[in-house]
Each structure stands twice: as C-alpha cells, then as structure tokens.
Amino acid sequence: MTDTQSTPEGGPENGPWYRQRGKVIALAVVALVAIGAIGLIAYNELKRPADVSNPDVPFEAPIAKPKPVPEDKTVNWTTFRLNPQRTGYLPVTGIHPPFKRVWKYGDQPLLEFPPIVVDGRLYFVDNDGHARALNADTGREIWHRRIASLNASTPTYSKGRLYIVNLEPGHVLSLNAKNGRKIWEKGLPCRSESSPVVVRNRVYFGCENGVLYALNARNGKDIWETSVAGAIKGAPAYVDGTLYVGDYGGVVTAVRAKSGATLWQSDGLGTSFGRAGAFYSTPAVAYGRVYLGSNDGRVYSFDADTGELAWTHSTGGWVYSGPTVAQVPGTPPTVYIGSFDGNVYALDAKSGETRWTFPMEGRVIGSLSVIGRTVYAATFDGTTTYGLSAKSGREVFEFHTGAYMPAVSDGEKLYLVGYSSIHALLPITPKQARAERRAKDARKAARQKARRQAKQAGNGANGN
Numbered sequence: 001m002t003d004t005q006s007t008p009e010g011g012p013e014n015g016p017w018y019r020q021r022g023k024v025i026a027l028a029v030v031a032l033v034a035i036g037a038i039g040l041i042a043y044n045e046l047k048r049p050a051d052v053s054n055p056d057v058p059f060e061a062p063i064a065k066p067k068p069v070p071e072d073k074t075v076n077w078t079t080f081r082l083n084p085q086r087t088g089y090l091p092v093t094g095i096h097p098p099f100k101r102v103w104k105y106g107d108q109p110l111l112e113f114p115p116i117v118v119d120g121r122l123y124f125v126d127n128d129g130h131a132r133a134l135n136a137d138t139g140r141e142i143w144h145r146r147i148a149s150l151n152a153s154t155p156t157y158s159k160g161r162l163y164i165v166n167l168e169p170g171h172v173l174s175l176n177a178k179n180g181r182k183i184w185e186k187g188l189p190c191r192s193e194s195s196p197v198v199v200r201n202r203v204y205f206g207c208e209n210g211v212l213y214a215l216n217a218r219n220g221k222d223i224w225e226t227s228v229a230g231a232i233k234g235a236p237a238y239v240d241g242t243l244y245v246g247d248y249g250g251v252v253t254a255v256r257a258k259s260g261a262t263l264w265q266s267d268g269l270g271t272s273f274g275r276a277g278a279f280y281s282t283p284a285v286a287y288g289r290v291y292l293g294s295n296d297g298r299v300y301s302f303d304a305d306t307g308e309l310a311w312t313h314s315t316g317g318w319v320y321s322g323p324t325v326a327q328v329p330g331t332p333p334t335v336y337i338g339s340f341d342g343n344v345y346a347l348d349a350k351s352g353e354t355r356w357t358f359p360m361e362g363r364v365i366g367s368l369s370v371i372g373r374t375v376y377a378a379t380f381d382g383t384t385t386y387g388l389s390a391k392s393g394r395e396v397f398e399f400h401t402g403a404y405m406p407a408v409s410d411g412e413k414l415y416l417v418g419y420s421s422i423h424a425l426l427p428i429t430p431k432q433a434r435a436e437r438r439a440k441d442a443r444k445a446a447r448q449k450a451r452r453q454a455k456q457a458g459n460g461a462n463g464n
Contacts, residue, residue, distance in 0.1 A: 048271055049269040049270065051269075051298070051311070051312045051313060051314050051352075052269070052309050052310075052311055052312045053311050053351070053352065054308070054309060054310050054311060055351065057289075057301075057303050057308050057309075057310035057311075058288055058303060058305075059287055059288060059289065059310075059349075059350045060287045060288035060289075061287065061333070061350075062287065062327055062333065065327060065329065066089075066091040066327065067091070068091045068092060068093045069090070069091060069092045069093070069411045070093075071092075071093055071094035071411075073411055074120075074410045074411045074412050075090065075092075075409075075410055075411045076116075076117065076118045076119065076157070076410070077090070077116050077117045077118070077408045077409065077410060078116055078118055078156065078157040078158070079116060079154070079156040079157070079195065079196075079197060079198070080113070080114075080116075080153070080154035080156070080195035080235050080282070081235070081282060081284065081322060081324075081367060082369075082408075084197050084199060084237065084238040084239070085237055085238070085239050085284060085285045085286060086235065086237040086282050086283060086284045086285070086322065087284050087285075087286055087324065087325045087326065088284065088322070088323075088324035088325070088326075088367060088368065088369050088370060089324055089325065089326035089328075089369075089370045089371075090369075090370070090371045090372070090409055090411070091326075091328075091372070092371060092372045092409065092411045093372060094372070094411070094412075094427060095371050095372045095374075095409050095411065095412075095413075095414055095427055096372050096373065096374055096396075096427055097374065097387055097396050097397040097427075098397075098427070098428055098429075098432075099397075099414060099425035099426060099427055099428065100425065100426050100427075100428045100432070101423055101424065101425055101426075102413070102424045102425070102426050103138060103139035103423075103424045104139065104421060104422070104423050104424075105134060105139045105141075105421060105422045105423075106126075106418075106420055106421040106422060107420055107421050108420050109126050109127050109128045109130075109420060110126065110127035110128075110419065110420050111124065111126055111127065111404070111417055111418070111419070111420050111421070111422070112127055112152050112404050112405075113125070113151075113152060113153055113154045113195070113404070113405060114154055114404075114405040114406075114407070114408050114415075114417045115134075115154070115408060115415065115417070115422065116154060116155055116156070116157055116408070117136060117408055117409070117410040117415060118157045118177070120135070120136045120137065121133050121134065121135065121136055121142065121177075122134040122136055122415060122422065123155050123157065123162055123177065124154070124155065124422075125147070125148075125151040125153065125154075125155060125164060125166075126151070126420075127150065127151060127152065128149065128150070128151075129146055129147055129148030129149050129150060129151045129166060129168075130144055130145070130146055130147075131144065131145050131146075131147050131155070131162070131164065131175060131180060132144040133177070133180065134422070136410065136413070136415075136424070139422070139424060143179055143180040144180065145175065145180040145181075145182075147164065147166065147173060147175075147182075148166035148167070148168060148169060148171075149168045149169070150166065150167040150168035151164075151166050151167060151193075152167055152193040153165050153166070153192070153193045153194065153195040153196075153235075154195040154235075155175075155195075156195065156196045156197060156198050156203075157177060158198040158217065159217075160176065160177050160178065161174050161175065161176065161177055161183060161217070162174065162175040162176075162177050163196045163198055163203050163217070164196070165188075165192035165193065165194060165195070165196060165205050166191075166192065167191040167192065167193055168191060169187070170187070170188040170189070170190050170191040170192060170207070170208075171185055171186060171187045171188050172185075172186050172188060172192065172196070172203070172205065172213075172215065172220070173185040173186070173220075174203075174217070174220065184219055184220040185220070186215065186220040188207055188213075189207075189209055190207040190208045190209035190211070191207070191208045192205060192206065192207045192208065192232075193233060194206035194207065194232050194233065194234060194235050194236065194245075195235040195282075196235070197235065197236055197237070197238050197243075198217055199238050199257065201216065201217045201218060202214050202215065202216065202217055202223060202257070203215045203216075203217050203220075204236050204238065204243055204257065205235070205236065206228075206232025206233075206234070206235075206236060206245055206247075207231075207232055208231040208232070208233070209231070210227055210228050210229065210230050210231055210232060210247060210248075210249070211225050211226065211227050211228070211232070212225070212226045212227075212228060212232060212236065212243065212245055212253075212255060212260070213225055214257070214260060223260075224259065224260030225260065226253075226255050226260040226261075226262060228245065228247045228249070228251060228253045228265075229247050229249030229250070229251035229253070229265070230247040230248035230249025230250070230251065230278070231247060231248040231249075232245055232246075232247050232248075233247075233248065233279075233280045234246055234279065234280060234281055234282035234283065234292070234322065235282045236283075237282065237283045237284060237285045237290070238257060239285045239304065241256065241257050241258060242254050242255065242256060242257060242263060242304070243255045243256075243257050244283045244285055244290050244304070245283065246279025246280075246281060246283060246292050246294070247278075247279055248278040248279070248280070249276065249278070250267060250268040250270060250276035250277045250278055250279065250294070250296070251265050251266065251267055251268070251279075252265065252266050252268070252279060252283070252290065252292065252300070252302060252307065253265045254290075254304070254307060264306060264307035265307065266302055266307035266308075266309060268294050268296055268298070268300065269296060269298065269312060270296050271296045271297070276296075277294040277295050277296025277297075277298070278294065278295040278296075279292055279293075279294050279295075280293075280295060280318075280320045281293035281294065281319060281320060281321060281322050281323070281367075282322035282367065283322070283323075284322065284323045284324065284325045284335075285304055286325040286333070286349070287325070287333055287349055287350070288303065288304050288305070289301050289302065289303065289304055289310060289349065290302040290303075290304050291323040291325055291335050291337075291349070292322070292323060293318075293319025293320065293321055293322070293323065293337055293339075294318075294319055295318045295319070295320070297314055297315050297316065297317055297318060297319060297339070297341075298312045298313060298314050298315070298319065299312065299313045299315065299319055299323065299335065299337055299345070299347060299352070300312050301335075301349070301352060310352075311351060311352035312352065313345070313347055313352045313354070315339035315340075315341050315343065315345065316339065316340075316341030316342075316343070317339045317340030317341035317342075317363070318339070318340040319337060319338075319339050319340070320340070320365050320366075321337050321338040321339065321364055321365065321366060321367050321368065322337075322367035322368075323335045323336065323337040323367075323368075324336045324337070324367065324368045324369060324370045324375070325349060326370045326390065328370065328373050328390040328391065329373065330373075330391050331355075331390055331391050332348060332349070332350075332355075333348075333349035333350065334346050334347065334348065334349055334355060334390070335347045335348075335349050335352075336368050336370055336375050336390070337368065338360070338364025338365070338366070338367075338368060338377055339363075339364055340363045340364070340365070341363075342359060342360050342361060342362055342363055342364065342379075342381075343357045343358065343359055343360060343364070344357065344358045344360055344364060344368065344375065344377045344388065344393075345357050346375075346390070346393060355393075356392065356393035357393065358377075358386075358388050358393045358395070360377060360379045360386065361379065361381075361382060362379030362380060362381030362382040362384070363379065363380045363381055364377055364378070364379060364380070365380045365403075365404060366378055366380075366403070366404035366405040366406065367405050368406070369405070369406060369407045369408065369409075370390055371407060371408075371409045371414065373389065373390050373391065374387045374388065374389065374390065374396060374397065375387070375388040375389075375390050376388075376397075376406040376407040376416075377406060378402025378403050378404060378405070378406040378417075379402060379403070380403050380404070383401055383402050383403045383418070383419045384398065384399065384400065384401070384402050385397075385398070385399040385401065385402035385406045385407070385416060385418075386398055386399075386402075399416055399418075399423070401416075401418030401419055401421060401423075402416075402417075402418060402419070403418070403419040404417065404419075405417055412426075413425060413426050414426075414427070
C-alpha cells in the first residue's frame with residue numbers, strides 16, 4: 001500500500017483541476033469562442049437588415065413618353081400629388097426658371113400641405129383649419145370658411161365639390177367649391193391627415209386608428225372599412241381598382257377599392273434590433289411598382305400586383321417624403337425623393353441605383369414635385385426652395401422660402417408654397433429676367449437715395 005491517496009478532484013500528481021493552468025486556459029478559450037459565436041449570431045439577427053435588390057420583379061417600362069401639356073393650355077391639379085396615382089409629375093414645356101412673381105398670399109398661419117388648382121382657383125386649408133379659395137390670376141380671396149382647429153392635408157376636388165379630412169376635430173367633410181358651403185360632414189373616431197382620393201363617387205382616406213375608409217361621395221355614408229397594421233398618415237394611392245397605403249406598423253397594404261378586401265400586405269425591413277419601421281410617406285404607383293419612403297431610412301419599391309419587394313435604397317435619415325416618379329425627356333424612369341439626411345435622391349425606378357444626389361443643407365421633410373424638367377424640393381431647416389435639373393441634379397432655381405411641399409402648377413404659372421405663404425410665379429425669358437433685376441436694383445437705389453435725403457433734411461432741421 002502506498003502513501004498516496006486518490007481524490008475526486010484529480011490525480012495525486014496533478015492536484016485539483018482548477019489549479020491546472022493548461023486546462024483552465026483551454027476552458028476559457030472554449031467559453032470565449034462560444035460567447036463569440038452566440039454574439040455573432042445575435043448580431044446577425046439584430047443588426048440593421050441589408051438593402052434588397054431583386055431584379056426578377058417585373059417592371060413595366062413605359063411604351064411611350066408622356067405627352068407634354070401645350071403652352072397655351074392649362075391643366076387641373078385636383079388632388080394631393082396631382083393624380084390618384086400620386087406621382088407628382090406634370091409634363092409641361094412652358095414652366096421653367098427664370099420666373100417673375102405676380103402675386104403673393106399670406107404669411108400666416110402655417111401651410112403644411114399644398115393647394116390644388118382647378119379652373120382658375122386655388123383651394124387649400126391652413127394649419128389652423130381655415131379652408132380658402134383664391135383667384136389664380138390675382139391671389140385675391142374668393143371665400144374662406146373655418147372647418148377645424150387643426151389640419152394637415154390637401155383637399156381633393158371632384159365634380160364641383162371639395163373633400164377634406166381634419167386632425168382636430170377628427171372628421172371628413174364635403175364643401176361646395178363655388179362658395180365654400182358645407183354639403184355634408186361625418187365625424188371620425190380618430191384624427192386624419194390622409195388626403196382623400198375620390199374615384200367614381202367614392203371617397204377613400206386613412207385614419208390614425210389604422211383604418212382605411214370608403215365613403216359615398218354624395219352623402220358621406222359608409223361603404224366599407226378595412227383595418228391595417230398601424231396608424232395611417234399618408235394618402236392612399238389608387239390605380240386600376242386597387243388602393244395602396246403604408247402605415248405606422250411598417251406594413252404596406254393593397255386593398256380592392258370596390259369591396260375593401262385586402263389583396264396583399266408586405267413588411268418593411270425595419271431597423272436594428274428587430275425594430276419595425278413606419279411608413280409616413282404617401283406611396284406613388286407607376287411602372288407596375290409601388291414606391292414609398294420609410295422611417296427606417298429607406299426608399300422601397302414593391303411589385304404592385306403581388307407586394308414582392310423589388311429593391312430598397314438606404315439614406316442617412318428618415319424618409320417622410322413622398323416619392324415623385326417621372327420619366328422626364330432625356331432621363332430613364334426615375335424616383336425623386338428627399339430624406340432627413342438633407343439630400344434629394346434621384347433613383348433609377350427599375351433598380352433603385354443612384355442617378356444623382358443633391359445636398360440641400362437641411363432636412364427634406366415634404367414631398368417633391370417634378371414640373372416640366374425641374375425637380376422642386378424644400379428644406380425644413382433654412383426654409384428654402386430649390387429647383388434642380390431632373391437630368392443632372394444641377395441647381396437651376398432658388399427661392400427664399402419653403403419648408404414642406406414646395407410647388408404645384410396649372411401649366412401656366414408655378415404656385416410655390418412657402419412656410420406660410422403662396423407665391424404665384426410666371427415664367428419669363430432670360431432677357432426679361434435681366435430687365436426685372438435692373439428695375440429692382442433701380443427701385444432699391446431710389447429708396448436708398450430717398451432715405452438719405454430724408455435723413456439729411458432731418459439733420460438740417462435739427463441743426464436749425
């Protein structure tokens with residue numbers, strides 16, 4: 001019998017396991033590898049999802065270029081973003097810089113959403129809930145009516161009537177466009193800033209309670225209600241019997257306009273740690289695709305028939321802006337959109353690849369407009385409106401006020417929306433622009449001279 005005894009902790013020569021340096025290091029390495037693997041798996045699961053590019057999703061290339069509006073014709077801009085598809089593109093030839101301002105309206109209160117222009121009148125609702133009609137030639141007010149205490153939407157015109165939704169109180173109503181008299185009003189269980197679309201005597205709009213509504217345009221009676229995944233902020237787009245809308249649950253939904261039946265729903269990619277994005281942006285539908293921006297910082301393109309995701313394009317900030325989709329002469333089909341990162345993006349509508357970007361030196365919150373060959377965008381910081389070449393992104397125009405949705409047109413004038421004002425701008429030739437500048441400089445010099453003379457006269461009187 002030997003003098004040594006074995007123990008449960010280890011052999012007699014080696015001692016307890018926790019005193020064996022090699023084994024401790026090996027166990028530590030194994031633990032670190034396991035922790036690293038778990039961390040890598042968690043990171044891959046929780047990191048911001050990568051952008052998507054799916055070239056197999058169908059793209060309906062335009063067969064013919066859009067016909068421009070003749071210079072001697074005017075057009076009606078009857079709803080938010082121009083048309084039910086919400087494309088925001090007016091193919092005119094005569095609306096381009098330089099401009100001469102022919103009238104100005106307002107300076108208070110806030111104008112967050114742009115007017116519409118119909119048959120020589122502008123219709124809009126200011127942030128304090130005053131609905132107004134202006135003469136498009138003079139800017140003079142034709143009528144006004146207080147319809148709410150808080151509004152953030154654009155009216156829609158159809159068959160002599162205006163259709164408007166309000167935030168406070170939450171309701172939808174119809175006014176006689178001629179005189180502003182109320183035709184009907186319907187209370188809602190929620191606030192709404194979802195500018196209506198009117199098609200075949202039906203009014204469609206969304207609400208912050210996550211419901212898409214269809215009402216009878218003649219009397220406001222309910223036709224159907226369809227719930228989606230979250231609050232609806234943007235306006236619904238309509239194409240060929242289908243409505244498209246994004247929501248604050250981060251979901252895009254296609255709904256059959258006749259019945260309210262849901263055709264498809266598609267999720268956004270969201271942000272890191274599995275957080276869903278939110279769609280504030282109003283969708284635009286063109287080329288068989290649905291385009292819109294998200295608060296996850298991306299621009300999206302979905303197949304309009306199936307909801308399959310075609311591509312996403314990341315920006316450096318939230319994308320509140322609604323996309324404008326256009327094929328301006330000399331360019332491919334393009335999505336023009338702004339971001340909180342302070343840039344305007346021109347993206348290939350089929351692939352999502354960047355055509356150009358323009359640094360705006362301030363957040364771009366509102367939707368853009370493409371009128372003729374110029375892209376109009378405004379900055380929330382600095383409240384300036386810029387006009388950019390749709391082809392190159394080069395700056396061709398700048399105006400001292402802006403902020404939200406910058407411009408609409410009737411094919412004769414450009415109506416530029418400032419922070420709390422509307423300016424009617426008439427295109428002029430470069431020669432006329434030079435003459436205008438000279439006249440302006442002469443008027444300024446005359447005012448300065450008059451002030452100097454008045455000051456000298458005052459000094460002389462004081463000396464006596």
